[in-house]
Amino acid sequence: MAQTKLQDELNRAQYEPMLPIENKLVGWSLGIGIVLLVALALLNHFVPATF
Amino acid sequence: MSETTVNEFRPQRADAVTSPISEDWLAVVLGLAIFVLALAALVNVDLIGWVVTTTVWTNLGQALKATSKDFSSLSGAGALVATYVALLVVLSAGAVALKANVKRFALAFTAVFWIAYASWVIGNYANFAAVTPAEQQKFGISWSLKLTNEGGYIFALIAGLIIANFFPRFAEAVREAVRPELYIKVAIVILGGVFAVTAASKLGFASSLLLRGVAAIVEAYLIYWAVVYYVARRWFGFNREWAAPLASGISICGVSAAIAVGGAIRARPVVPVLVSSLVVIFAVVEVLILPFIAQAFLAHQPLVAGAWMGLAVKTDGAAVAAGGITESLILAKNAAEGVNYQTGWILGTATTIKVFIDIFIGIWAFVLGYIWTNHIDVKRDGDKARPSEIWQRFPKFIIGFVITFAVGLFLALGTPADIAKKVPAAIGEANTFRVIFFILTFFSIGVLSNFKTLWQEGFGKLAAVYLLSLFGFVIWVGLLISWIFFGGITPPLAS
Numbered sequence: 001m002a003q004t005k006l007q008d009e010l011n012r013a014q015y016e017p018m019l020p021i022e023n024k025l026v027g028w029s030l031g032i033g034i035v036l037l038v039a040l041a042l043l044n045h046f047v048p049a050t051f
Numbered sequence: 052m053s054e055t056t057v058n059e060f061r062p063q064r065a066d067a068v069t070s071p072i073s074e075d076w077l078a079v080v081l082g083l084a085i086f087v088l089a090l091a092a093l094v095n096v097d098l099i100g101w102v103v104t105t106t107v108w109t110n111l112g113q114a115l116k117a118t119s120k121d122f123s124s125l126s127g128a129g130a131l132v133a134t135y136v137a138l139l140v141v142l143s144a145g146a147v148a149l150k151a152n153v154k155r156f157a158l159a160f161t162a163v164f165w166i167a168y169a170s171w172v173i174g175n176y177a178n179f180a181a182v183t184p185a186e187q188q189k190f191g192i193s194w195s196l197k198l199t200n201e202g203g204y205i206f207a208l209i210a211g212l213i214i215a216n217f218f219p220r221f222a223e224a225v226r227e228a229v230r231p232e233l234y235i236k237v238a239i240v241i242l243g244g245v246f247a248v249t250a251a252s253k254l255g256f257a258s259s260l261l262l263r264g265v266a267a268i269v270e271a272y273l274i275y276w277a278v279v280y281y282v283a284r285r286w287f288g289f290n291r292e293w294a295a296p297l298a299s300g301i302s303i304c305g306v307s308a309a310i311a312v313g314g315a316i317r318a319r320p321v322v323p324v325l326v327s328s329l330v331v332i333f334a335v336v337e338v339l340i341l342p343f344i345a346q347a348f349l350a351h352q353p354l355v356a357g358a359w360m361g362l363a364v365k366t367d368g369a370a371v372a373a374g375g376i377t378e379s380l381i382l383a384k385n386a387a388e389g390v391n392y393q394t395g396w397i398l399g400t401a402t403t404i405k406v407f408i409d410i411f412i413g414i415w416a417f418v419l420g421y422i423w424t425n426h427i428d429v430k431r432d433g434d435k436a437r438p439s440e441i442w443q444r445f446p447k448f449i450i451g452f453v454i455t456f457a458v459g460l461f462l463a464l465g466t467p468a469d470i471a472k473k474v475p476a477a478i479g480e481a482n483t484f485r486v487i488f489f490i491l492t493f494f495s496i497g498v499l500s501n502f503k504t505l506w507q508e509g510f511g512k513l514a515a516v517y518l519l520s521l522f523g524f525v526i527w528v529g530l531l532i533s534w535i536f537f538g539g540i541t542p543p544l545a546s
Binding site: 009010013014015016018019021022025026027029030032033034036037040041043044047 | 259263265272273276277280281284289290291293322422427512513532536
């Protein structure tokens with residue numbers, strides 16, 4: 001089996017600037033995630049888990 | 052300096068690609084088979100009561116016994132040998148299905164089983180495992196580490212770590228049977244039925260636990276992933292091919308997510324493989340540290356601790372394993388204070404959270420694959436992400452978990468009382484196998500964790516992203532979210 005050096009693999013990886021779509025992906029993920037978590041936390045507050 | 056190579060890591064095997072059945076489906080088959088055999092006890096046919104179980108001991112001769120009284124004529128050693136032979140035969144058949152080298156597997160499994168189980172037995176020694184003053188008095192001992200019998204998992208993990216780091220040739224020799232992902236998936240399938248029996252007594256909480264699983268999905272996919280991806284790209288300069296699998300491995304589910312997302316964005320196979328090797332090592336560090344932190348600071352918030360393990364520890368094996376250790380440590384601490392909680396709730400919470408996160412791996416991989424193949428890395432040959440990839444990347448063992456959970460719940464709640472009362476004992480026999488697969492998982496995770504890997508050239512940058520993300524963000528956000536959704540809720544007291 002071919003032996004692949006980690007250092008070689010990382011060296012081969014060239015710098016790539018963030019594209020607008022990546023910024024959108026990160027921003028929308030965080031935004032939707034925070035909104036959903038707040039909504040779920042409120043739901044959790046009004047419908048608390050009990051045994 | 053020695054070189055870090057893909058060959059050294061191999062977290063995903065070549066046979067996973069070429070075999071007619073995946074490890075996921077094999078886990079479903081094995082887990083369901085054990086579950087069905089155990090259920091024969093409902094019609095008074097005890098098929099697996101011979102499986103070996105271990106009790107806390109000071110006299111080794113009394114440490115082992117068969118699980119069922121129906122097999123009380125079988126000695127502890129006899130039960131152990133019977134368990135070994137049964138697992139050897141069944142798992143060797145599984146190795147055939149996976150197109151592994153059966154002879155090599157059988158030899159390796161023999162070593163894995165005996166070393167792992169011996170470690171477990173040592174962990175059950177009274178000075179390590181006895182919890183309450185009454186137990187210490189019973190065994191005539193003046194001190195104990197109070198790890199409970201499940202502290203034996205830690206002994207199995209340490210045994211694996213010793214082999215990986217001091218006997219690397221032996222670790223390589225037994226590699227064919229070192230399959231933590233397979234073992235933990237079998238255990239999780241069985242755990243579905245075990246958790247159903249626990250949940251049946253408190254169905255209201257079990258259903259609200261599912262609601263809280265949604266919060267875990269949101270956290271892992273939308274919060275963790277976005278932050279880790281940004282950190283890897285902006286702060287550490289990784290390109291997209293490395294950053295996406297790395298973010299997935301750190302934030303979602305270690306090995307599975309890194310490989311699924313790596314495939315979805317059409318990364319070269321070497322990338323998720325190298326990322327996975329890092330995930331496994333850090334997962335071990337988490338398993339060795341977080342449960343003890345949870346015991347120290349969250350002993351009175353047991354379900355926060357369970358959810359935290361499911362959210363913060365990566366890879367299925369390590370997360371569920373950490374849930375098991377956390378449960379034993381926290382129950383032990385509370386028992387020493389005179390509070391005896393029902394078993395199963397902390398582990399059940401950790402497992403449910405982890406399973407919920409796993410469910411969406413395929414969907415998330417497809418979303419990223421769609422963005423990559425349509426907007427970032429558009430190929431002229433028309434290689435686009437397809438919806439069918441969601442199913443291809445879906446972790447199939449979850450189907451087994453859902454089936455055993457549903458069947459267990461039906462049997463506990465929907466059958467006549469004379470049958471329902473036999474369900475806990477029947478599934479309890481399957482649970483003994485679940486414990487053994489946990490032991491094999493712990494040992495296997497240890498054997499795969501050669502810490503020398505961390506010192507290899509080039510690994511520091513990957514590890515730095517992991518360290519910063521995990522210990523600077525993932526763990527603490529996981530704790531906060533666990534506290535918000537599980538704070539103040541305690542398991543029922545044992546009757």
